[in-house]
Amino acid sequence: MGRYVVQRLGQMVPVVIGTTFLIYALVWALPGDPFAGKCGDRPCPENYVQRMTAAYNLDDPLPVQYVKYMGSLLTGDFGQTFTGASVADELLSRYPTTLKLTLLAIAVEVVVGIAAGVLAGIRRGGFLDNLVLVSTLVLVSVPVFVTGLLAQATFGVRLGWFPVTFDGTFFSLVLPAVVLGSLSLAFVARLTRANLVENLRADYVRTAIAKGLPRQRVVGVHTLRNSLIPVVTFVGADLGGLLGGAVVVEGIFNIPGVGDMIFRGINAHEGGTVTAAVTVLVLVFLIVNLLVDLLYAVLDPRIRHA
């Protein structure tokens, strides 16, 4: 276990360094004017250029710039918005909302997705199976921003079942979370179904049925558990997609989270704010993926003893 953790950390560190370097190089060091598009529709004012040149050490050679930048990231300094406010403060006040939204979306996708997948999988070729296959196909092909606008117009404005925009209550996060989770929900349902169908053919399932175990126990305990391992992998890897989707969903439903900060930054053409906030999301994604990997070691004895 300990050896596995060390090994994983060892593999992860170069990737994190490389990835952050990639982002940093993209934002500040590519040929051309690093200040193009960072200050709205006008060219950047002289004092902003000076402040940023100093803040990002743009006069130093690239590797030095990057090391200094990583130093400030590690000490919690994520740069400044165009107006000079600290990005870190802004992020701190916004991340709890995004966290709630994302967790709720994951809950929706896992609960509904697995339920749909199981219902489809236990009667393969039946009505429910076809219904789930067709509806997941539709969910996958409608982009999140279309689902969001449609859901907002239908359930929020027309039917009035949900608040149209975020009003600070948990309830107003439900519709956005369903929208955000809908794409992954379809994948979870399909994965669960495919694995369940596959595992239901396994020998140990036949044994369990032959022993006379009730069907509920055969499916629920013997088969489902094994079928869920790829689903867990998917949910972990999908977080990147959810964080990207959060930019769209928070923009549509006016939820004051990190995604909304990026959405507004884009509309105001404030590249500096956008890139700083996105960098933080990417870092969160990397760290969560590392944690998910470590979690496997806890869940799967084969890895633990390797």
Next chain:
Amino acid sequence: MHDRRRSRRRGRRGGGHAASAPRSLAGDAWQDLRSSPLFVISAVIIVVLIAMAVVPGLFTSRDPQDCDLALSRQAPSAGAWFGYDLQGCDLYTRTVYGARASILVGVLTTVGVAVVGSVVGMLAGYHGGRLDAVLSRVTDMFFAVPMLLGAIIVLATFPSTVDTPAWQTIGKVVLALGLLGWTTVARLMRSTVIQVKQADFVNAARGLGAGSRRILLRHVVPNAMAPVIVYATIVLGVFVVLEATLSFLGIGLQAPVISWGIAISEARTYVRQSPHMLLFPSVFLSATVLAFIMLGDAVRDAFDPKLR
């Protein structure tokens, strides 16, 4: 359901065609595809979309730039089936012309990603050793950045304005998506090449004195292409969605370029009063994505040797 159909066909193949020459994997796949309804439906949609992208004039006689503000947001009528958008342009014409940007971004990005990813994967898989280690770590780095977030970073750094020529605006979106999109192809290619290069026919070719170049191009590549083709078909739809999402956010394609994403973003404010502005571009966009996903499913079924 699938398996039943398949085994019936396998039976037929085993009996009827036993005497004829064995078909190649691609020929076999083509036979499978032609009889799959999923493939036929998606292929028809895609052919129509490509026709729309290449010669939009076939589908509409109006000019997409010919707009009359007095008609702004008028509902669909006999004269204008899809109604009018905010600028008073005929929405049907705008939607037809919008196919070009989506298809162009989808196809260019997919081709770019397939070529770059294949070359990297091939070099890493075939040569192995230190080159493989370096290339694989570089692939990991790019793989770790979620695609939409990464594309936002790139496009926020290189913003397009109204004055940017259309090809540049489209090129930026293609580059932004391609920059992070090639990694899966590289990984796929690397693992298949590693498998193929140990095959007997590769050893035989080497024994007969074939050089690296000939082995790679004549033996390894043709046999390693199938997974890449399958992935490319599916990911084309993903790129179309990402382009529309970026355009919706206001950071992808920009005004002079006609795009479904921009149209939907414009419709945002008027969903209640003019739902047609949201509906029609969304339907076209979703149908495009659906067609490529179905095509990808069909192609995967046809190419997947495990199902045979």
